[in-house]
Amino acid sequence: MSKRIESIYQWMRDAQSERIDGVSLNWTTKELAEKFQIQRSNVSKDLNELVRQGRLQKSDGRPVTYRLIDPYVSSSSHPNRQQTRPVEKYVKSYKEEPSKTRTTPLTNVQQDVFASVIGINGSMKNAGEQAKAAILYPPKGLNCLITGPTGSGKTFFAHAMFQFARQNEVIGEHKELIVFNCADYAHNPELLMSHLFGYAKGAFTGADQEKPGIIEEADQSMLFLDEIHRLPPEGQEMIFYFMDHGKYSRLGESGKNRQANVRIIGATTENPTSALLATFLRRIPITIQLPSFEQRPDSEKIDLVQVMVAQEAKRIERTISLTEDVVKALIGGVTFGNIGQLKSNVQLVCARGFLNHMYHEQIEITLDDVPEGIRAGLLQIANARQSQVALAKLLTPKMVVQPGDSQNSIQTDSYELPYNLYDIIGDKAALLKAEGVDQEAIHHFISTDINVHLKSFYKNHGFSFQSENKLSEFVDSRIIDVTNKIYKMVVEKLGEVFQQNFLYAMSLHISSFMKKIQLGDLRYSNDNIREMVSNYPEELAMAKEIRLYIADYFHVDIPQAEEDYLAVLLISLKNASVRGQIGVVVAAHGDSTASSMVEVVKKLLEVDQIAAVDMPLDMSPKVAYEKVVDAVKQVNKRSGVLLLVDMGSLATFQERIQRETGITIRSIDMVTTPSVLEAARKAAVPGNDLESIYETLKGFRGYGQLGEKTVIRQKKHKKKAILAICASGEGTAKQVKEIIEEALKQHYIHDVVVVTLSIVNLNNALPNLLETYEIVASTGVVNPKIEAPFISLEHFINADIDELIDYLFFEQDAEDLTQQDFSQETTNESIRKQACKQFISDTVTFLNPDKVIDALWLLSSEIVHHFSLPDSDYSFQTNFSTHCSSMLERIIIGQTLNISDDERVETQNWVSYSWLHEKLQQLGEVFHLTIPVNEEYFLAEMIQYRLKE
Numbered sequence: 001m002s003k004r005i006e007s008i009y010q011w012m013r014d015a016q017s018e019r020i021d022g023v024s025l026n027w028t029t030k031e032l033a034e035k036f037q038i039q040r041s042n043v044s045k046d047l048n049e050l051v052r053q054g055r056l057q058k059s060d061g062r063p064v065t066y067r068l069i070d071p072y073v074s075s076s077s078h079p080n081r082q083q084t085r086p087v088e089k090y091v092k093s094y095k096e097e098p099s100k101t102r103t104t105p106l107t108n109v110q111q112d113v114f115a116s117v118i119g120i121n122g123s124m125k126n127a128g129e130q131a132k133a134a135i136l137y138p139p140k141g142l143n144c145l146i147t148g149p150t151g152s153g154k155t156f157f158a159h160a161m162f163q164f165a166r167q168n169e170v171i172g173e174h175k176e177l178i179v180f181n182c183a184d185y186a187h188n189p190e191l192l193m194s195h196l197f198g199y200a201k202g203a204f205t206g207a208d209q210e211k212p213g214i215i216e217e218a219d220q221s222m223l224f225l226d227e228i229h230r231l232p233p234e235g236q237e238m239i240f241y242f243m244d245h246g247k248y249s250r251l252g253e254s255g256k257n258r259q260a261n262v263r264i265i266g267a268t269t270e271n272p273t274s275a276l277l278a279t280f281l282r283r284i285p286i287t288i289q290l291p292s293f294e295q296r297p298d299s300e301k302i303d304l305v306q307v308m309v310a311q312e313a314k315r316i317e318r319t320i321s322l323t324e325d326v327v328k329a330l331i332g333g334v335t336f337g338n339i340g341q342l343k344s345n346v347q348l349v350c351a352r353g354f355l356n357h358m359y360h361e362q363i364e365i366t367l368d369d370v371p372e373g374i375r376a377g378l379l380q381i382a383n384a385r386q387s388q389v390a391l392a393k394l395l396t397p398k399m400v401v402q403p404g405d406s407q408n409s410i411q412t413d414s415y416e417l418p419y420n421l422y423d424i425i426g427d428k429a430a431l432l433k434a435e436g437v438d439q440e441a442i443h444h445f446i447s448t449d450i451n452v453h454l455k456s457f458y459k460n461h462g463f464s465f466q467s468e469n470k471l472s473e474f475v476d477s478r479i480i481d482v483t484n485k486i487y488k489m490v491v492e493k494l495g496e497v498f499q500q501n502f503l504y505a506m507s508l509h510i511s512s513f514m515k516k517i518q519l520g521d522l523r524y525s526n527d528n529i530r531e532m533v534s535n536y537p538e539e540l541a542m543a544k545e546i547r548l549y550i551a552d553y554f555h556v557d558i559p560q561a562e563e564d565y566l567a568v569l570l571i572s573l574k575n576a577s578v579r580g581q582i583g584v585v586v587a588a589h590g591d592s593t594a595s596s597m598v599e600v601v602k603k604l605l606e607v608d609q610i611a612a613v614d615m616p617l618d619m620s621p622k623v624a625y626e627k628v629v630d631a632v633k634q635v636n637k638r639s640g641v642l643l644l645v646d647m648g649s650l651a652t653f654q655e656r657i658q659r660e661t662g663i664t665i666r667s668i669d670m671v672t673t674p675s676v677l678e679a680a681r682k683a684a685v686p687g688n689d690l691e692s693i694y695e696t697l698k699g700f701r702g703y704g705q706l707g708e709k710t711v712i713r714q715k716k717h718k719k720k721a722i723l724a725i726c727a728s729g730e731g732t733a734k735q736v737k738e739i740i741e742e743a744l745k746q747h748y749i750h751d752v753v754v755v756t757l758s759i760v761n762l763n764n765a766l767p768n769l770l771e772t773y774e775i776v777a778s779t780g781v782v783n784p785k786i787e788a789p790f791i792s793l794e795h796f797i798n799a800d801i802d803e804l805i806d807y808l809f810f811e812q813d814a815e816d817l818t819q820q821d822f823s824q825e826t827t828n829e830s831i832r833k834q835a836c837k838q839f840i841s842d843t844v845t846f847l848n849p850d851k852v853i854d855a856l857w858l859l860s861s862e863i864v865h866h867f868s869l870p871d872s873d874y875s876f877q878t879n880f881s882t883h884c885s886s887m888l889e890r891i892i893i894g895q896t897l898n899i900s901d902d903e904r905v906e907t908q909n910w911v912s913y914s915w916l917h918e919k920l921q922q923l924g925e926v927f928h929l930t931i932p933v934n935e936e937y938f939l940a941e942m943i944q945y946r947l948k949e
Contacts, residue, residue: 005046016068026065113163119300123291134286135165143264148290151340154267158224175221178214183227189234194251203252219260228266229275236280243283293338298390301331310405312350319362321400326365332377345374431617483507486546502573504604508681509569533567543567572685582683582690583635586676587613587628588646597673601680609635610680640664640690642679644671666694720752721773725780732882735843759945792875833857836878840885846892855926856881887935899934907937
């Protein structure tokens with residue numbers, strides 16, 4: 001627990017205890033900030049943490065005030081008079097006379113915190129009844145085990161059990177639930193024992209004084225052992241001995257001379273019978289199984305969304321409304337993380353809604369505010385017909401949630417953010433605006449920041465990850481497999497003398513040069529490397545073997561010069577003393593943005609020449625500069641320091657730091673986790689110099705993933721291109737081209753061209769285009785089936801173009817999009833039709849979209865039915881409708897497309913031409929236009945191409 005938090009809380013208690021009239025004192029954030037000379041944002045964070053712990057109560061009005069919860073115990077010698085008694089005295093009395101603290105028979109109390117648990121009369125009914133039985137069972141209750149998948153609410157349920165025990169005076173009101181994560185000590189039984197039971201002075205080197213353990217801390221209370229399946233057998237034996245006898249000894253003591261009365265709750269995602277010892281399980285008579293989100297009825301899913309949104313509404317003190325489709329998307333978007341994932345998605349959607357409607361009294365969230373990854377949940381609902389029908393009956397067109405709707409009395413939630421995300425959004429928006437950043441860029445920066453904050457939090461709370469799983473976020477799985485095989489080769493030849501981070505360092509190195517091979521950008525210019533490795537013949541020979549192995553595995557030519565770099569890497573991984581020559585400092589705005597990235601890098605690479613500087617948005621530039629200077633001095637090893645920052649303005653620190661400290665600095669802006677990984681990896685390799693690392697990082701674009709095919713061939717450098725395809729190559733494709741080119745310009749991407757192509761010429765022209773350009777993506781009316789992401793026209797119309805650009809060129813910043821299949825469409829017809837109309841509105845000049853959309857959508861629907869295309873082929877309807885809008889405009893201005901005589905005959909001889917011709921003439925009559933055969937030709941081609949797919 002933070003010393004600052006405890007200091008604030010102790011001061012409040014002391015001030016209250018001096019109050020002789022028994023009236024509860026209330027304090028504002030401002031008053032406490034002035035008292036302690038601490039920034040208001042930090043005080044606010046500490047006070048809200050105390051509220052979550054159930055130690056303070058927060059007012060609903062303005063200004064917001066805080067007061068102690070039950071600062072006195074009252075005794076009534078007079079009905080209207082209270083005798084005051086400080087908390088400390090009450091605690092002492094409780095310990096000395098536990099039997100006298102219960103003034104009401106338990107059977108008459110029976111308060112029920114579980115009444116506020118969603119589903120307590122439905123899917124959670126059995127769990128609730130088991131929990132109450134475990135707590136109330138005489139004389140000391142029963143130990144129990146909570147099981148359920150990740151994110152199903154096990155921690156939340158354990159806190160509900162604890163509060164139920166406190167409400168019913170089974171546990172003293174002043175007691176706290178003690179939480180212990182067994183995973184932290186899974187491989188060290190001795191360390192586990194010292195934390196559980198404490199240790200005596202002199203028990204081991206460094207034990208200068210005795211220390212109590214959490215068993216002692218949990219005496220007369222409840223201990224929650226999270227991830228209990230991670231306990232080693234020795235740890236389970238320690239616990240079940242204590243369960244049997246209630247006695248224990250500290251590490252270093254002889255004999256079990258200490259006693260404690262502790263109720264134990266365990267939680268696991270695993271099958272208990274396979275993950276825990278049978279002797280241990282026998283000591284746990286009750287197992288409580290929590291349902292997954294999928295197993296809950298639809299009514300409970302809606303209630304969960306409403307409660308979570310109410311918590312966000314209370315946090316920002318504004319009404320939040322969600323359209324029916326947003327609620328469905330949130331429910332359908334839960335694919336693996338159960339309630340935890342739902343909470344994360346609700347927070348993300350509400351944060352984006354707040355960003356988009358920051359200056360409105362009510363936050364009205366529509367599908368436009370929902371990220372594409374969550375929006376795809378609509379498709380999941382549409383595919384689950386039973387759920388779709390049930391939700392349609394239960395939902396209203398709009399869910400409106402007031403700030404006061406959150407009635408949840410269970411204060412602790414493992415998925416509750418430890419900071420106010422909305423304060424971060426508002427403060428950062430103001431900061432960027434003051435720096436003169438335009439609104440579009442502000443939106444982009446803060447959207448990224450929201451993702452960073454939430455992903456950082458959820459990867460460490462509820463959705464835990466192993467290091468190799470984390471590595472797979474940056475490196476292709478096949479490279480990890482190859483590296484594991486290389487490690488075995490190296491150990492056989494050179495022995496087990498390598499650092500534990502071999503897998504991570506070698507994988508990242510291989511991935512980096514494979515990416516360069518793909519880009520045709522392999523350059524080796526450091527002349528000192530060869531001289532250095534010549535003194536290490538074993539490592540050099542091993543490096544040659546590794547190079548040939550990788551080349552054979554991936555069928556790729558790897559230059560011989562790469563052997564020198566592989567040898568240097570092997571040397572550095574053997575000898576930690578040669579590492580750390582170049583320092584790395586990561587500086588980013590936000591409470592934990594920089595430290596989150598650095599934590600990942602330290603976990604993977606085990607480097608120590610890297611430091612993080614978190615800059616809360618209320619930190620002054622002067623303080624930020626001083627912190628960066630301190631960090632630079634900390635990591636400087638006389639070879640210079642790389643400064644990685646999240647905004648260009650921070651890069652201006654470089655020259656000033658160099659001038660004041662004499663340390664050589666190089667700055668890289670727009671920092672991301674992969675760029676920090678690459679910087680730290682290169683900085684740890686002996687022989688690398690600051691300037692060469694800086695030059696390679698300037699063009700670094702992530703590690704990337706290998707394509708579906710294993711074979712990679714070295715390529716010439718080609719200009720990058722995005723391919724836009726439509727029926728004619730003239731209408732929709734050109735409009736898409738203009739939109740993409742403008743987005744590329746906004747992102748300062750100048751080395752990418754947009755090429756338009758007609759489906760008529762697709763087969764003939766595509767080979768030449770692939771020879772001339774490196775096609776990084778394609779979009780339009782058909783999928784050209786090339787090794788690049790395809791973004792259907794329908795998806796292009798609905799998606800955020802900035803997010804698509806991020807995905808294509810800065811994939812490390814667009815993790816949400818990398819999980820999407822860009823050829824997918826959702827099946828909500830009204831949404832698609834509306835989006836199609838908006839696209840038409842943005843791309844035509846003379847047509848009125850409101851007048852034409854119904855006729856075009858109807859015609860496209862008739863075509864889908866006539867040609868037996870899938871009933872929900874909205875992608876084709878979008879393609880056809882947008883092309884027809886361009887066609888009508890061309891006819892209006894007299895600039896119709898030309899075709900050859902052969903193409904004219906080919907169209908009129910098509911077996912379905914008569915039917916299509918009749919429908920198109922009917923369309924023309926609606927707008928008093930005649931549709932010529934040369935325009936019919938391209939529509940016929942579009943239909944025929946779709947039939948061939």
